[in-house]
Amino acid sequence: MLDIKIIRDNPELVKKACADKNDKADIDAILALDTERRQLLTETEAMRAKQNKASEEIAIVKKAKGDASEAIAAMKEVSKQVGEMTGKVREVEGKLHQAMLRVPNVPHESVPVGPNEEHNVTIREWGKIPKYDFKPAPHWELGEKLDILDLARGAKISGSGFFALKGLGAHLERAMISLMLDYHVDKFGFTEVAVPHIARAEAMTGTGQLPKLADDMYRIESDDMYLIPTAEVPVTNLHREETLNEADLPLKYVSCTPCFRREAGAAGKDTRGILRVHQFNKVEMFKIVEPSTSYNELETLVAQAEGLLQLLNIPYRVRMLATGDLSFAAAKCYDLEIWAAGVENYLEISSVSNYGDFQARRMNCRYRGEDKKLHFVHTLNGSGLALPRLMITILENNQTENGEIIIPEPLRPYMNGLERIR
RNA sequence: GGAGAGGUGGCCGAGCGGCUGAAGGCAGCUGCCUGCUAAGCAGUUAACGGGGUAACUCGUUCCUGGGUUCGAAUCCCAGCCUCUCCGCCA
Numbered sequence: 001m002l003d004i005k006i007i008r009d010n011p012e013l014v015k016k017a018c019a020d021k022n023d024k025a026d027i028d029a030i031l032a033l034d035t036e037r038r039q040l041l042t043e044t045e046a047m048r049a050k051q052n053k054a055s056e057e058i059a060i061v062k063k064a065k066g067d068a069s070e071a072i073a074a075m076k077e078v079s080k081q082v083g084e085m086t087g088k089v090r091e092v093e094g095k096l097h098q099a100m101l102r103v104p105n106v107p108h109e110s111v112p113v114g115p116n117e118e119h120n121v122t123i124r125e126w127g128k129i130p131k132y133d134f135k136p137a138p139h140w141e142l143g144e145k146l147d148i149l150d151l152a153r154g155a156k157i158s159g160s161g162f163f164a165l166k167g168l169g170a171h172l173e174r175a176m177i178s179l180m181l182d183y184h185v186d187k188f189g190f191t192e193v194a195v196p197h198i199a200r201a202e203a204m205t206g207t208g209q210l211p212k213l214a215d216d217m218y219r220i221e222s223d224d225m226y227l228i229p230t231a232e233v234p235v236t237n238l239h240r241e242e243t244l245n246e247a248d249l250p251l252k253y254v255s256c257t258p259c260f261r262r263e264a265g266a267a268g269k270d271t272r273g274i275l276r277v278h279q280f281n282k283v284e285m286f287k288i289v290e291p292s293t294s295y296n297e298l299e300t301l302v303a304q305a306e307g308l309l310q311l312l313n314i315p316y317r318v319r320m321l322a323t324g325d326l327s328f329a330a331a332k333c334y335d336l337e338i339w340a341a342g343v344e345n346y347l348e349i350s351s352v353s354n355y356g357d358f359q360a361r362r363m364n365c366r367y368r369g370e371d372k373k374l375h376f377v378h379t380l381n382g383s384g385l386a387l388p389r390l391m392i393t394i395l396e397n398n399q400t401e402n403g404e405i406i407i408p409e410p411l412r413p414y415m416n417g418l419e420r421i422r
Numbered sequence: 423g424g425a426g427a428g429g430u431g432g433c434c435g436a437g438c439g440g441c442u443g444a445a446g447g448c449a450g451c452u453g454c455c456u457g458c459u460a461a462g463c464a465g466u467u468a469a470c471g472g473g474g475u476a477a478c479u480c481g482u483u484c485c486u487g488g489g490u491u492c493g494a495a496u497c498c499c500a501g502c503c504u505c506u507c508c509g510c511c512a
Contacts, residue, residue, distance in 0.1 A: 038471095038473095041472055041473095041481080042472060044472095045480060045481045045482090046480080046481090048480085048482090049480055051492080052480095052481090054492075054493090055440070056440080056441065058440075058492060058493070059440035059441080059493075060441090062440070068492085071492075072491095072492045072493090073492080075492035076491095076492060078492080079491085079492060079493085243432085368432095372467095374469080
């Protein structure tokens with residue numbers, strides 16, 4: 001959520017941000033509601049002040065055992081008016097709040113302006129795209145042949161977009177998860193957390209999934225809960241409604257959770273194999289930081305994700321998202337895209353974002369600064385990394401002509417030293 | 423799932439429906455004073471919102487949301503959470 005004062009004082013900036021993000025939030029409506037709210041509030045509070053005064057006087061008279069029935073009768077009418085006014089104020093405040101929740105974050109000034117992903121900018125590239133003297137197979141062929149990936153039976157259980165891993169396939173995923181968690185914890189001092197996978201509406205609102213992205217999530221109707229679309233939701237919300245100490249910042253967490261996504265708007269896109277699925281595991285990195293450091297922290301977080309790709313020798317490129325491709329809550333975001341030899345394409349495997357104080361404001365997460373005052377924190381998160389696309393790349397890039405998979409060196413200790421899947 | 427208890431400021435904790443935004447204690451800050459291991463004394467310390475250049479002022483907030491009342495931390499209803507006992511269970 002943005003500070004209403006920014007909208008009030010600088011509406012053109014916010015309008016431009018909405019336009020750049022292809023967002024239709026009605027800023028003029030918000031300004032009108034804000035003005036209306038303040039007018040009503042001034043009026044109501046004056047009435048309230050009168051009422052409080054009168055109440056005190058009644059109390060004094062009563063205490064002296066006097067007769068206050070006349071004053072009480074008079075106050076009855078005032079009380080009714082205050083009630084009516086308060087109702088109006090609440091109504092306007094409610095509308096304003098709902099409208100505010102739908103205003104996207106303002107992109108950072110360093111973000112390229114452009115309506116879609118074609119305007120994303122490649123910042124750097126790493127590694128060489130591998131060459132083969134045979135035609136590399138896509139992962140769904142490799143996986144089925146080695147009997148480590150079962151798409152048909154996944155679909156039998158839950159429909160298309162669900163898959164099962166089997167035998168060394170399941171083991172390989174577990175190895176990747178362990179490798180990544182150890183990497184973040186041992187090398188970067190992140191704290192591993194295991195969190196709920198089902199969350200309430202408040203939590204979803206805190207990170208910005210609700211109200212705008214409701215259709216992208218699975219909802220459990222009987223309990224009015226949502227399956228998390230990313231670990232970002234439960235992990236960020238760990239500190240919802242909390243006041244932190246500046247000395248404790250930055251907080252750094254890493255968590256592996258399943259992610260559930262309806263992919264409602266993505267029908268027909270990337271349908272083969274496990275390119276785009278409704279449920280997948282993801283290791284997510286997360287930081288709560290002091291505001292002045294957040295853009296530096298974003299760079300180090302990207303580098304941290306890149307380190308994993310380098311460790312696994314996966315060619316990749318870093319893309320800075322243009323405003324039109326930036327998510328609702330993000331101020332700045334880098335995508336990591338990896339080369340997959342079988343599908344012959346770059347795949348998004350990580351999104352690393354700085355949210356500024358946008359989520360902190362929604363969650364009411366603040367810290368007490370050295371100036372003794374309360375300030376909103378900044379939040380960041382990034383995938384480190386998403387499992388299915390990592391699996392795709394590892395299968396496709398490390399295949400041999402006869403369809404075997406050479407397991408990357410760093411994963412072997414997690415697979416009892418196994419060198420090949422055959 | 424059944425029965426009961428409870429949710430008050432950074433923390434602990436009191437609070438007959440009417441100067442209680444909230445006693446008291448701890449912690450913090452500011453003075454004063456003092457030299458036996460840091461004590462004593464005094465003062466002070468909430469957040470959010472509205473108005474004002476400002477001093478300041480008004481309002482809201484005692485888990486959340488409704489209700490009763492001239493007036494609610496205090497009474498009633500619903501929800502959320504915590505604890506105890508019973509049941510069920512990986």
